[in-house]
Amino acid sequence: MIQLQNVNKYFYKGEPREVHALIDITLTIQDGEFTLFSGPSGCGKTTLLNAIGALDSIDSGEIYLDEKEIGSLSEDARTSIRLNAMGFVFQAYNLVPVLSVEENIGFIMKLRGFSDAQIKQRVLEVASMLEIDNKLSSLPHALSGGQQQRVAVARAVAAKPKFILADEPTANLDSKNSKALMDMMRELNEKEGVSILFASHDDYIHENVRRIIKMNDGAIVDA
Amino acid sequence: MFKLLVKMAWKNSFLRLSRTLLVIMMIGVSMSMMLGIQGLYDGMTVNMIDKNKRSDSGDISIYAKEYRIEKDLKHTIKNAAQIKEQLQKREGIEAVVLRLRAEGLASTARKSTFTTINAIDLAEEESFGKFSAFLKEGELDLDKRGALVGIELAKTLKIRIGSKVIFSTQDVSGEINSIALKVTGIVQTTNIVLDKSAIFVQSKKLYTFLGVGADEATQIAIKSHDEKLYASLKETYPNLDVKSFLELQPMMKMMQEMMRIFNSITFFIVMSVVFIGILGVMYVSVLDRIREFGIMLGIGMHYKYIRLQIFLEALFVGFIGYASGAILGIILLVYLRDYGLDLSAFADAMQSFGYETTVHGTIKFSYFSTTFLAIMSASVLSVLIPLRKIKTLKPIEVIKAEK
Numbered sequence: 005m006i007q008l009q010n011v012n013k014y015f016y017k018g019e020p021r022e023v024h025a026l027i028d029i030t031l032t033i034q035d036g037e038f039t040l041f042s043g044p045s046g047c048g049k050t051t052l053l054n055a056i057g058a059l060d061s062i063d064s065g066e067i068y069l070d071e072k073e074i075g076s077l078s079e080d081a082r083t084s085i086r087l088n089a090m091g092f093v094f095q096a097y098n099l100v101p102v103l104s105v106e107e108n109i110g111f112i113m114k115l116r117g118f119s120d121a122q123i124k125q126r127v128l129e130v131a132s133m134l135e136i137d138n139k140l141s142s143l144p145h146a147l148s149g150g151q152q153q154r155v156a157v158a159r160a161v162a163a164k165p166k167f168i169l170a171d172e173p174t175a176n177l178d179s180k181n182s183k184a185l186m187d188m189m190r191e192l193n194e195k196e197g198v199s200i201l202f203a204s205h206d207d208y209i210h211e212n213v214r215r216i217i218k219m220n221d222g223a224i225v226d227a
Numbered sequence: 228m229f230k231l232l233v234k235m236a237w238k239n240s241f242l243r244l245s246r247t248l249l250v251i252m253m254i255g256v257s258m259s260m261m262l263g264i265q266g267l268y269d270g271m272t273v274n275m276i277d278k279n280k281r282s283d284s285g286d287i288s289i290y291a292k293e294y295r296i297e298k299d300l301k302h303t304i305k306n307a308a309q310i311k312e313q314l315q316k317r318e319g320i321e322a323v324v325l326r327l328r329a330e331g332l333a334s335t336a337r338k339s340t341f342t343t344i345n346a347i348d349l350a351e352e353e354s355f356g357k358f359s360a361f362l363k364e365g366e367l368d369l370d371k372r373g374a375l376v377g378i379e380l381a382k383t384l385k386i387r388i389g390s391k392v393i394f395s396t397q398d399v400s401g402e403i404n405s406i407a408l409k410v411t412g413i414v415q416t417t418n419i420v421l422d423k424s425a426i427f428v429q430s431k432k433l434y435t436f437l438g439v440g441a442d443e444a445t446q447i448a449i450k451s452h453d454e455k456l457y458a459s460l461k462e463t464y465p466n467l468d469v470k471s472f473l474e475l476q477p478m479m480k481m482m483q484e485m486m487r488i489f490n491s492i493t494f495f496i497v498m499s500v501v502f503i504g505i506l507g508v509m510y511v512s513v514l515d516r517i518r519e520f521g522i523m524l525g526i527g528m529h530y531k532y533i534r535l536q537i538f539l540e541a542l543f544v545g546f547i548g549y550a551s552g553a554i555l556g557i558i559l560l561v562y563l564r565d566y567g568l569d570l571s572a573f574a575d576a577m578q579s580f581g582y583e584t585t586v587h588g589t590i591k592f593s594y595f596s597t598t599f600l601a602i603m604s605a606s607v608l609s610v611l612i613p614l615r616k617i618k619t620l621k622p623i624e625v626i627k628a629e630k
Contacts, residue, residue, distance in 0.1 A: 059525055060623045079621070080529070087527025094626065098522040102238035107231065114231055115528055159526075171626075 006033040006056055006167065006199075011065035011075070013051055013222075025051045027222040029065070033201065035166065038193045040202045040209055043219035049203040050171055052219070056201065057090050057169040058082040070166075087115055091160030091198075093170035097152040099144040105131070105155050106140040112163040123162075130158045133195075134188050150181030157185065161192050168192075168200045174209065183208055232532060236539035243512065247544060250508045254501050254548025255555055258598060261497040262556030266563055266588030268486045273589050275417060275582065276472070276479050281356025282416035284475045285324075285448035287457055290468040294445055298330055300399045300437060304467060307444035319453030322355040324348070325430075325444035329437055331396030333426060338384050344394055344426045346433035355450055358414075364388055365412035369429040374408035377422040378415040386410050394426060399438040406436050417583055498601050501548070506609035509541050513613035520617050521625025533617055537610050545606030552602075553595055563588030 013026035025048050033039060033056075041049035054060040055067060058074050059082075067075040074085050086092070091112070099108045109130060110123040118126075131137040134154045144152055153173060160168050170189070174182035186208055193200050202209055210216065218226040241247055280286060289310070294302040304310065307325050314323045327346035332339055349367055352358035359367055363378055365388040376386065386392060388410055395405040408428065416422055434441060449456070461469045473480045513520070520533055567585040570577055574584045 054623055054626070059626060083524060083527055083529055086525065087529075090527070092526050094522070098519075098526075100235065100519070100523070102235055102242065103231075107234075111231075112527060114228055115532070117228070 005035055005068075005070060007031070007066075007068040008056070009066045009068075011052075011055060011062050011067060013048075013055060013060070013062050017063065023222075025222050026055065026062070029224060031217065031224060031227060033167075033199065035199055036193070036197050037199045037201070037215055038190065038213050039200070039215040039217060040204060040213040041217050041219060042204070042210065043225075045205075047219040048222040049219050051222075053169050053171055053201060053203045056167075057092065058085045087112065089166045091163070091165040091168040093153070093156050093160050093168060093173045095172040095175045097144070097149070097156045097176075099152060099155055099159070101144055103143075104140065105136060105142050105144070105147070108144065108155055109140075109158040109162050111159055116163050118163070126162050127158075130162050133191070134158050148181075150177050150184065153177060153181070153185055154188065157189060157192075161196065161198060164196065164198070166199060168198055170200060171203045172205070173202070174204065174206045179208070182206060186212055228532065229535075232536045233539060236536045237543055239512070239516070239536070240540045240543040243515075246508055246511070250504045250544055251548045251551060253504050254545070254602065255551030257497045257500050258549065258552025258602070259555030259559050261493050262552070262594050262598070263559040263563060263588065264493050265490050265594055266560045266590060267568060267586055268489055269591065270563065270588040271582055271586050272479075272483055272486045274587060275482065276476075278361075278417045279476055279479060280450070280472055282358075282361060282418045282421055283448070284470075284472050285322075285355070285450050286472050287449040287451065287460060288470050288472075288475060289447040289449070289460070289464060290445065290470070292466065292468050295468060295470075298328070298445075300329060300397075300439060300445075303327070303439060303443040303445050304447060305440070305443055307447055308442040310447060310464070310467075314447070314449060317456075319456055320449055320451045322351075322450040324351045324355045324448050326446040326448060327430070327433055327437070327439060327443070328445045329396050329433070331394055333380070333384060334393045334395070335384050335386055335390065340380070340383050340424075342380060342394065342424045342426050344396065344428060344433060346430040347427050348430045355448065361414040361416045363413050363415045365410070368411040369427070369432075372407060372409045373411040373429070375412040375414050375427040376410050377425040378413055379419075379423040380425065381410070381413045383423070388413065392426070396437070398436070404436065406432075494597075494601070498605055501545070501602055502605040502609050505541055505544055505548075505606050506612065508544060509537065509610050510613045512540070513537065513610075513616055517616065517620065518625050518628070521620055521622045524620065525622035525626055530618060534614055537614060537617070538607060541606040541610045542603060545602045549599055549602045552598070556594070557590075560588050560590045560594075564590055 008029050008031045011026055011029040015023040015025050029052060041052060043049050055062050062075045065075065066073055069085065069089060100111060103111065106127055109127045113123045113126060128137065131140055134157060136151060136154050136158065139147060139151060144155065147155065174185060177185060189200055190212055192198060202213065217224055289304065291302045291304050311323050311325055314320055329344050331342060331344060333342040349358060349369060374392065384392065390410045392408045392410060393405050394408055395403060398404050408426065457471050523533060564587055567587040569585050571584040577584050
């Protein structure tokens with residue numbers, strides 16, 4: 005479970021161009037949720053997703069991950085939180101270019117110290133679920149955008165994190181691939197019980213999530 | 228994890244193939260040149276030292292106490308033959324020769340100059356220092372009035388094979404005597420002193436001419452690689468002047484030191500080039516992939532793994548550069564050792580400094596081990612600056628910049 009209490013975040017703090025990016029955000033996200041942060045560009049949904057994902061620091065308030073406060077941790081401790089509890093899917097896929105699809109999917113598991121046998125088994129399982137099991141030996145540059153994004157999802161989900169944070173995961177995909185990816189993520193949510201949090205403008209995501217948190221000008225207007 | 232990091236580092240090292248190959252080539256070529264120069268410098272010194280030992284001082288020489296201050300025939304070692312016998316029985320001594328040397332004047336019909344006449348036994352000198360290798364012209368014939376003359380002395384006196392030379396000196400009783408000699412050979416020892424002033428004659432003849440007793444000698448030269456021998460001889464013969472090679476030839480020590488400094492300077496320059504080369508390629512490589520590293524940090528890869536990966540990348544580049552340099556270096560050094568570098572265009576200058584005109588290189592394991600350590604260290608040091616870039620990198624900045 006993730007809990008946010010009175011979270012505030014500023015950009016360019018103390019400067020004339022200061023922006024109050026997150027305003028008194030208080031929110032609870034239960035395990036297994038399939039949630040979308042929605043709102044117009046610049047409303048703070050990506051900033052909120054980054055704060056929840058321990059990617060960015062906050063200026064005030066508290067963020068709890070399973071009752072452990074993570075908002076004020078050091079960079080190194082936040083890296084450990086990201087490694088052990090989070091999975092990330094970015095707009096630009098961000099796969100390791102010199103590693104094969106199989107190695108990319110197993111990358112986080114490797115970082116977390118899983119055995120080679122465990123990694124192999126899980127990679128096959130996830131790749132098969134995401135229909136990229138015939139591409140395991142390929143390098144990322146040999147894949148289409150949709151296939152690369154599936155590999156990114158597979159990498160995020162392989163180590164069984166509690167939360168997957170996906171920031172505009174379909175922004176670089178055509179509608180067919182977006183729909184396919186979304187269906188797969190919903191299946192993962194249902195089968196694996198992993199919580200998935202999106203920040204997106206994609207209508208198809210809007211239609212398929214179970215919870216929508218609407219934001220405007222850095223504040224939650226409807227949770 | 229380590230295996231995966233090694234794989235990533237290896238593949239990333241060759242991500243920009245031409246850039247990496249250029250750096251490897253730069254390391255390889257500069258390293259092999261450095262090895263060649265080191266081998267030649269050392270070869271020149273080793274060769275010079277070797278010839279000085281063989282032609283004159285050996286590893287250790289023994290004189291009468293006063294001889295080196297006043298080179299007079301009254302300061303001979305009186306029981307030299309007996310000492311020689313004792314020394315030959317000692318372990319660790321490879322060869323011993325007795326020499327009698329006297330200073331005097333050598334004259335031809337038109338020229339005269341200061342010389343030293345040396346009584347030698349050709350057979351003994353051959354086993355002591357392969358004397359025959361010094362012969363440049365003529366033959367090793369000391370029978371009758373035959374004499375061998377140093378190459379520079381021959382030039383000074385303008386003499387050739389078959390020329391007549393009169394050598395005058397004071398004998399042991401103080402009388403001035405002269406002896407007529409016929410030049411049968413010209414020798415080049417590359418020992419400047421001998422080449423400029425030495426005449427070599429048959430031992431028995433000079434002993435008779437100078438009136439010196441058969442048991443006496445001015446010098447006992449010893450060939451030995453036993454490092455403890457010097458101290459032991461000093462203890463055994465406290466009434467004699469026991470000198471090591473470097474004590475007798477301080478110039479050689481200075482030359483060794485000079486060559487060491489030259490080598491160090493060359494080494495430093497080449498290692499700086501290697502350091503800058505690897506630093507350049509690693510810095511650009513890290514900057515090229517800064518987004519990738521930011522994302523890796525973002526998805527939970529700890530900085531220590533990224534650091535290890537970059538260290539490995541630099542070590543791979545350094546090691547391949549080293550390996551190519553070592554291969555090229557061995558080829559160059561073997562060539563220089565076997566065929567040498569012909570510097571006969573500078574023959575006069577080389578000979579006046581006691582060098583041979585063809586310089587042969589040496590090969591030492593230390594060239595390769597020291598260079599290996601230096602290149603690996605340069606590789607490790609070269610990534611410290613690029614690593615600072617990553618250490619201060621915040622993944623969120625990369626992720627934001629992407630959007």
